[in-house]
Amino acid sequence: MSLNPVAVAIFIALFVFVTLLGFWASRWRRGDMSHLHEWGLGGRRFGTLVTWFLLGGDLYTAYTFVAVPALMFGAGATGFFAVPYTILVYPILFAVFPRLWSVAHKHGYVTAADFVRGRFGSRSLALAVAVTGIVATMPYIALQLVGMEVVIAGLGIPTTLAIGGMVIPEAPLLIAFVVLAAYTYNSGLRAPAMIAVVKDALLYITVLAAVIVIPAELGGYGAIFKAVDPKTLLLGASTPGNLGPQAAYATLGLGSALALLLYPHSVTGLLSSSSRAAVQRNAVILPAYSFALGLIALLGYMAVAAGVKADPAFASGFKAFGNNFAVPALFLKSFPAWFVGVAFAAIAIGALVPAAIMSIACANLFTRNIYKEFVAPAASHARETAVAKIVSLLVKLGALFFIIELPTQYAIQLQLLGGIWIIQTLPSVLLGLYTRKLHPTALLIGWAAGIGAGTAMAWANAFKSSIYALHVFGLTVPCYAALSSLILNLAVAAVLSAVIRTPHADATKAEDYALG
Numbered sequence: 001m002s003l004n005p006v007a008v009a010i011f012i013a014l015f016v017f018v019t020l021l022g023f024w025a026s027r028w029r030r031g032d033m034s035h036l037h038e039w040g041l042g043g044r045r046f047g048t049l050v051t052w053f054l055l056g057g058d059l060y061t062a063y064t065f066v067a068v069p070a071l072m073f074g075a076g077a078t079g080f081f082a083v084p085y086t087i088l089v090y091p092i093l094f095a096v097f098p099r100l101w102s103v104a105h106k107h108g109y110v111t112a113a114d115f116v117r118g119r120f121g122s123r124s125l126a127l128a129v130a131v132t133g134i135v136a137t138m139p140y141i142a143l144q145l146v147g148m149e150v151v152i153a154g155l156g157i158p159t160t161l162a163i164g165g166m167v168i169p170e171a172p173l174l175i176a177f178v179v180l181a182a183y184t185y186n187s188g189l190r191a192p193a194m195i196a197v198v199k200d201a202l203l204y205i206t207v208l209a210a211v212i213v214i215p216a217e218l219g220g221y222g223a224i225f226k227a228v229d230p231k232t233l234l235l236g237a238s239t240p241g242n243l244g245p246q247a248a249y250a251t252l253g254l255g256s257a258l259a260l261l262l263y264p265h266s267v268t269g270l271l272s273s274s275s276r277a278a279v280q281r282n283a284v285i286l287p288a289y290s291f292a293l294g295l296i297a298l299l300g301y302m303a304v305a306a307g308v309k310a311d312p313a314f315a316s317g318f319k320a321f322g323n324n325f326a327v328p329a330l331f332l333k334s335f336p337a338w339f340v341g342v343a344f345a346a347i348a349i350g351a352l353v354p355a356a357i358m359s360i361a362c363a364n365l366f367t368r369n370i371y372k373e374f375v376a377p378a379a380s381h382a383r384e385t386a387v388a389k390i391v392s393l394l395v396k397l398g399a400l401f402f403i404i405e406l407p408t409q410y411a412i413q414l415q416l417l418g419g420i421w422i423i424q425t426l427p428s429v430l431l432g433l434y435t436r437k438l439h440p441t442a443l444l445i446g447w448a449a450g451i452g453a454g455t456a457m458a459w460a461n462a463f464k465s466s467i468y469a470l471h472v473f474g475l476t477v478p479c480y481a482a483l484s485s486l487i488l489n490l491a492v493a494a495v496l497s498a499v500i501r502t503p504h505a506d507a508t509k510a511e512d513y514a515l516g
Helices: 005-027 036-044 048-059 062-075 077-107 112-120 123-155 171-187 190-218 221-227 244-260 264-271 276-285 287-306 312-334 337-375 381-405 408-429 440-460 481-499 510-514
Strands: 161-163 166-168 467-472 475-480
Touching: 005 123, 005 171, 005 190, 005 337, 036 264, 036 337, 036 381, 048 190, 048 264, 048 276, 048 337, 062 077, 062 123, 062 287, 062 312, 062 337, 077 112, 077 244, 077 264, 077 276, 077 287, 077 510, 112 123, 112 337, 112 408, 123 171, 123 264, 123 312, 123 337, 123 381, 123 408, 123 440, 171 190, 171 337, 171 381, 190 221, 190 287, 190 312, 190 337, 221 287, 244 408, 244 467, 244 475, 244 481, 264 337, 276 287, 287 312, 312 337, 337 381, 381 408, 408 440, 408 481, 440 467, 440 481, 467 481, 475 481
Parallel strands: none
Antiparallel strands: 161 166, 467 475
């Protein structure tokens, strides 16, 4: 791709602006940054609007902006599952997560594993939840860098930099990593919270312009859908004895909805809210992002109608990134250079926000549930925060290693496994908010069974798909591996809890779940 000077100038200007904003954020709602809840949760002082921007920037990432249309572009209607699954998330958020906010606020919990430790009195179960969260989130951070890598290529910015005879590979990503690491270290969760406002403003401007301008250029939505292969507009029919793609689509949507809010970055965003009511209000207004996501998904069909894959100007982009290059190619073909700079900046900033939150969430988990629990129980608040800052840097460095040293496919495969793994914490976290009758030993064994079964299903698919066909009484049921392994997890935990009768400690009280 040739360098686009105007687009690059706009892109760099916006990138510099959010960088300065990230450093300034440490002065916003100033608190004692030597305390982990100040650095890692923004002091639990974010109101409804800031939480809305933070969670929107957290859950709707740069990779979402690139990957969902890419899936629509390549596979068709299957890619639209992201829209109904995000809609399913919000009733769960409204009904369940105010309870987690209340008990966490009462007891000073910073992570979901903190809650599990207090609720069930089990260090081992809390450790399992913490490690699962960290491992499931790492490839998610790497995929944000993939989204940034795609737009950098679209701008034509060279990926290597030569200084004094030394060649630096992936130089733009390294620069972005240094910037991200620096302002996250300095400002903690306040930085992505503030930058999320800019990111979301740019995102909505970009999406609204795209869904108005591009269809007008292509002859309207009727012409767009007419240009798409009719076979890709529908999921396909089931056959006798096989529930087919409908079952796969439904279970993928349900399982993804159950898993999304269990990710550490989701919990971090929710626990940073100033009140229980702020969490509930966000469950009501966050579906606005699902509406935007539906429009974003349609960009995949617009790219098909625009014929971007057949355009020689974009051959190198598709060769390097496959269908993930569909949206950048569409924007390059449809908009003037200045607006391409704005749109690509929206995607790149959309990578920085979730990557920062994810690294902070992993750092919180390691510090509270591994370092302080097993290594230095007497660590001071300042020491605890210092460790979290260092871990946040190491997490980002690990994600960067994924992108530079390993094929991107590995990060995608591990992220696929991440969804299967993180959902195994549901019995301990979500059910734990309602009952203490499940025994911690049973929960731990159920977690292990779910992790093992889910991983085996993905292995059987050569990590190319998370849909595994179950054979039940002669009926084939294609099912999301995370959901079927969760059912096994729940069954094991329920049966063993009925057998194991030894008492366990519970640091919480019934009234703790309704405070605030």
